Amino acid sequence: SCHSQPSEGRLQRPARVIRINRSLDNSINMLNKDLKLRKFKERKFKQKCVSREPRSAMWAWRDLG
Secondary structure (H helix, E strand, C coil): CCHHHHHHHHHHHHHHHHHHHHHHHHHHHHHHHHCCCCHHHHHHHHHHHHHHCHHHHHHHHHHHC
């Protein structure tokens, strides 16, 4: 009976760890998707601004730089 208890605990632990890892992977994937979306929106926004009034956008960038 002394030997059976530790092995049972050892068998049960990996499933829990795998579940935690999976949920971590899911949240990381969600964050990555969110970041990609945000960068994509930023790029589109910048393109819109530059295409609408290229000269003033250039001056704005120079002032910032």
